[in-house]
Amino acid sequence: xxGVSQSPSNKVTEKGKDVELRCDPISGHTALYWYRQxxxxxxxxxIYFQGNSAPDKSGLPSDRFSAERTGGSVSTLTIQRTxxxxxxxxxxxxxxxxxxxxxxxxxxxxxxxxxx
Amino acid sequence: xxxxxxPNSMESNExxxxxxxxxHSTISGTDYIHWYRxxxxxxxxxxxxxxxxxxxxxxxxxxIAEDRKSSTLILHRATLRDAAVYYCILKRGSxxxxxxxxxxxxxxxxx
Numbered sequence: 643x644x645g646v647s648q649s650p651s652n653k654v655t656e657k658g659k660d661v662e663l664r665c666d667p668i669s670g671h672t673a674l675y676w677y678r679q680x681x682x683x684x685x686x687x688x689i690y691f692q693g694n695s696a697p698d699k700s701g702l703p704s705d706r707f708s709a710e711r712t713g714g715s716v717s718t719l720t721i722q723r724t725x726x727x728x729x730x731x732x733x734x735x736x737x738x739x740x741x742x743x744x745x746x747x748x749x750x751x752x753x754x755x756x757x758x
Numbered sequence: 759x760x761x762x763x764x765p766n767s768m769e770s771n772e773x774x775x776x777x778x779x780x781x782h783s784t785i786s787g788t789d790y791i792h793w794y795r796x797x798x799x800x801x802x803x804x805x806x807x808x809x810x811x812x813x814x815x816x817x818x819x820x821x822i823a824e825d826r827k828s829s830t831l832i833l834h835r836a837t838l839r840d841a842a843v844y845y846c847i848l849k850r851g852s853x854x855x856x857x858x859x860x861x862x863x864x865x866x867x868x869x
Binding site for chain 1: 794799800801802803804807845849856857858859860861862
């Protein structure tokens with residue numbers, strides 16, 4: 643596709659439910675990143691993938707958060723037993739390759755998650 | 759995380775130049791300086807990046823101090839569409855994949 647696609651664009655859920663957020667990176671981009679942005683805050687790094695592997699999971703806020711990537715393409719971020727503090731915009735980005743300091747990230751428009 | 763310091767907000771009039779400063783006193787010799795901006799209700803978009811020399815592209819110019827401890831993003835003629843949060847980021851080799859965005863500078867452009 644032309645850009646990074648995220649779905650759904652908005653998700654409202656009840657506290658305690660599980661949610662899955664999807665990211666379709668730009669075709670050919672091997673690196674994929676997840677960030678989240680709480681209201682009025684900067685971006686918080688969650689996790690990145692190089693191909694299907696995630697070398698650095700230390701940004702995930704708790705063990706309720708997990709992410710996977712299959713076929714070197716689509717990625718899913720799963721939040722189990724959602725809490726109100728999980729409410730935020732979840733942003734996905736991709737880049738051609740990881741490992742160069744001049745690589746550019748291309749972001750999607752994000753998924754607005756609201757936990758009631 | 760490699761930290762940068764930016765003013766919380768700046769204002770400009772339309773069609774005037776804008777100089778957005780960034781301090782990065784702990785920059786190392788191999789860190790790249792990246793700038794992204796985030797328009798309302800959108801994900802960040804890449805603006806420009808550089809290492810030592812000044813850089814120009816169709817969106818902006820990046821002026822890097824000789825000691826590399828600061829840089830300035832220059833929008834030559836601000837438009838209403840340039841109203842956004844601008845983030846200055848150090849791309850560090852030891853933390854590839856993890857960018858520290860900070861709070862950025864909110865740029866307001868007046869017609």
